[in-house]
Amino acid sequence: MAKAKYTDRALMQKTIEVMNKSINEPRPDGKVPPKVGALLLFPDGRVETAFRGELRDGDHAEFTLLERKLANENLEDCVLFTTLEPCVERNPPKVPCCRRTTNARIKKVFVGIEDRDPTVDGKGIKHLEKNGVEVKMFDRDLQRVIEEENKAFLKQALKRKKETEEEDVRSPIENPIANYDRSKFSDKALQKFINESNLNYTINDESFLEYLADFGAMEWSQSKKRFVPTGYGILLFGVNPRAKFKNAVLKAHVTYGNNKIEPKDFSDALVLVPDQIEEWLKKVLPLSKDTSEFKRKDVPDFPINVLREAIVNALVHRDYEIEGAKCEIKIDNDKIIVTSPGKPLPAISLEQLNTFEAPSLSRNPIITYAFSLMDYVEEKGFGMKTFKTLNKDFGLPIPKYIFKEPFLILTFPRTTEGVKSVIDSKVIDSLSNEQLSYLEIFREHEFVTKAEFVDYSKMADRSAQRLLKDWVDDGLIESIGAGKSTKYKLKD
Template identity: 80%
Template sequence: MAKKQYTDKELMQMAIDVMNKSINEPRPDGKVPPKVGAVLLFPDGRIETAFRGELREGDHAEFTLMERKLANENLEGCILFTTLEPCVERNPPKVPCCKRTTNARIKKVFVGIEDRDPTVDGKGIKHLEKHLVEVKMFDREFQRIIEQENKDFLKQALERKIEKEEEDLLSPIEIAIPNYDRSKLSDKALQKFIDEAKLDYKINDDHFLEYLSDFGAMEWDKDKKHFVPTGFGVLLFGNNPRAKFKNAVLKAHVTYGDEKIEPKDFDEALVLLPDQIEDWLKKVLPLAKDTSSFKRKDVPDFPTNVLREAIVNALVHRDYELAEAKCEIKIDTNKIIVTSPGKPLPAITLEELNSFEAPSLSRNPIITYVFSLMDYVEEKGFGMKTFKTLNKEYGLPIPKYTYKNPFLTLTFPRTTEAIKYVIDKGSINELNKDELKAFETFRSNKPVTKAEFVEYSDLATRTAERLIKKYVDLNLIKVQGSGKSTKYIINE
C-alpha cells in the first residue's frame, strides 16, 4: 500500500497540532517558554513528530525528535517542519537546534515564525542558509496561529536585553556607535514615538532609555556609565542619520511630461518620515474629484495610503548595509516606482510578494518593531493588504515586484494601459484596454479556473474562453493540470 502523500499545508497544520501539546516547564525566573512542535517527513513518506517537553521537562522539540527519538537513524533527505526558528545558543555540551539540524544533513526546513529573542532573532535561519539549507516560512495563516499561541513568550522575548550575539552574524547597525550619546537623538523623533506608541515615558527619563535598550536602539556603556545609541537607534531617532549612514535617505522624483517637480530628499529620523512623505504625496499627485458623498472634494488621483504603505515597507525592509544604495520613489504620468536596496530574504520569493501573501519575516526586526508600535506596519510582516484592494476599490491595476541587483522594485501602473509597463513580454502590446482589464485576474499569481475567470472578469463564458485562448497563444498565461482540474496562471 502506497504511503500517504502530504501537502506542505497539511504538514504545517500537523506541526501546529503537535505544538499545542507542549508541556512547558515551570520557571522560577518567570520566563515563559515557547510552545514548539516539530514534524519530520522522511523521503518514503513516513512522519515523526515531537513537541517541547514531550519526553523530558524543558527539552526542545527538535532535540526530542532528532536525538531522543531518532538518534540512530539517517535523516539525510528528510524535510523538517518546526513552528519556531531553531535556537542558536545552548550551554555546553548541549548543541543548538540549528546546528543539530545541519549536522543531520537535513537540506530543507520550513520555519513557522522567527524567534524574537535577541539571542536568536534570525540567526537560526541565517545559520541554516549559510550551510546551504533551503529555508521556507510557514504560510501567513499558520504564522498567525503560532503567534497567538505564543503571545506571552513573544512579548517577553522582545523585552529581553541582548546578552550575547554571534559576532559573525552581528550587523554593524546593531552595534553601539562609539563616541555617540543621547544628544545624537532627536527630541522630536523620540516624542513622536512615545505619542504614537502610547508609551508612559518622558524623553529624558532614564527608564525610557532603558526601554530603548531593551529592544536594541540603545546600549549601556559600562565604562562611560551612560546609554549609547546603536545604528538602529540613530536610524530610527537620530538628529542627522546621514551623518553616520550616508544611505539613510528616500530620494523622490516627479515628472509629468515636460514638467518636472523639484526633487526632494527625506533624510530625517525614520519615525518622522511616514507623515512627511504622505503630506508630500498629497501635494505632488494630481487631483481628482471625489464624488462618493454629497459634497465633492479634491483628492489625489492615486490613493496615498497605498503609496505610503509601499514606501514604509521599502524603508523598513531595506538592506542598510548596502552603503551606496538608497530608497527612491519615482512618479510619472504612467507609473509610480518604489525601489528598496536589498534582494528578498531567501525564505521569501518574488511569487509570494506578488501574491501579496508574503510570509512574516523581517530583515530589520528592531525597525519593524518600532514601526509596528506606531501602527505604521504589520509587525514582522510586509502588511500589503491595501495593494490587493487597488483593482476592486479604486479600479486601478495591481502593482508588481521585480528584482534587479541590488534593488527590489515595486511598480504601480496608474492606468489600465500602463499594465504594459510591468509585463516583460512584447506580446502584451497586442491587448486592447478591455483585454488588459480582464488580464488583471491572472496577475494575482494564483492559479485560476475558467469559471473563476468568468466570475472575476464578469464576462460571458464564450468571451472568457476566447480571451483565455488569446492569453495562452500570446504566452501571457500558461496551463496547469488538465480536464476538470485545468487552471491558468500568469507566465512570468
C-alpha cells in the same frame, strides 16, 4: 493506497496543533521553555509528528521526531515543518537540531518563527541555507499564533539576546555611537514617538531613555555614565541622521509629461518621514473628483494610503549598510516606482512578496518594533494587503516586485503602458485595454479555474475558453491539471 495530499498551509496548521501539546517541564533556572511542534511529510504523503517533551522532559521536538521516532528511516526526500527555528548549540554529546536536519539530508524546511535566543538568533536558518536546504517561513497569520503561544519565552529570549550582545559582532547601526549623547535626538521626533505609541513618558525622563535602551535605540555607557544613542536610535530619532549615515534618505522625483516637479529629499528622523511623505504626495499627485459623497471633492488619483504603506516598508526593511544606495520614489504618467536597497532576506522569496503575504522576518527589527508601536507597520511583517486589492477597490493594476542589484523595486502601474512594464512577455504589446484588464485577474489570484475566470471577467463561456487557450498557446499563462480541475496561472 492513494497518496495523501496536503497543502503547505494545512501542514503548518497541523504542526501548530502538535506544538500546543508541548509539555512545560520544570526548570530550576527560571527559563521558560518554548512550545515547539515538528512534522515530517514523507514523499508518499505519510505524516509523522512530535512535540517538545513528548517522550522525555526537555527533549526538543526535532530530536524526538528525527532521532527517537524515525532514527532508522530514510528521510532524504522528506519535508520538515517546525514551529521554531532549529537550535544550533547543544552541550556535547548532544547534536543541535539544525545539524540533525542536514545530517538527515532533508532539503526543504518550513520554519514557524525565528528564535531570538542569542544561542540561535537566525543562525539556525543560516546553517540550513548554507547546507543547501530551502527554507520557507510559515504564513504570517500563523506566525502570530505561534508568537502568542510563546509570548513568555520570546520575551525572555529577547532579554537574553540584549544581555549577551557584544559590540564586535554587531553592525555600525546596532552599535552605540562614540561621542554622541541625548542631544543628537530630535525632541520633535521623540515627542511624536511618545504620542503615537501611547507611552506615559516625557522626552526628558530618565525612565524614557531606559525605555529606548530596552529596545535598542540607546545603550548605557559604563565609562561615560550616560545613555548613548545607537545607530538605530539616530536613524529613528536623530536631528540629522545623514550626518552619520549618508544613505539615510528617501529621494522623490515626479514627472508628468514635459512638466518636472522639483525633486525632494526626505532625510529627517525616520519616525517623522511617513507623515511628511503623505503631505507631499497629496500635493504632487494629480487630483480627480470624488463623487461618492453629496459634495464633490478633489482627491489624489492614486490611493495615498497604498503608497505610504509601500514607502514605509521600503524604509523599514531596507539594507542601510549598502553604501551609496538610497530609497527612492519615482512618479510619472504611467507608473509609480518605489526602490529599496537590499535583496529580500533568503527565507522570503520574490514569489511570496508578489502574493503580498510575505512572512515575518525583518532585517531591521529595532526600526520595525518602533514603527509597529506607532501603527506604521505590522511588527516584523510586510503588511501589504492593500496592494492585493488595488484592482478590486480602485480599478488599478496590481503592483509587482522585482530585484535588480542592489535594489528591491516595486512598480505600481497606472496605465496600460504601465502594466506592460511589469509583465515580461512579447505578447503583452498586442493586448487591448480590455484584455489587459482580464489579465489582472491572474495577477490578483495565483490560480484561476475557467469557471472563476468567467465569473471574474463576465465573459461568455466560449469566449473565455478561447481566450484562455490563446494565452496558453502564446505563453502568457500556463495550465495546471486536466479536465474540470484545470487551473491557470500567470507564467513566470
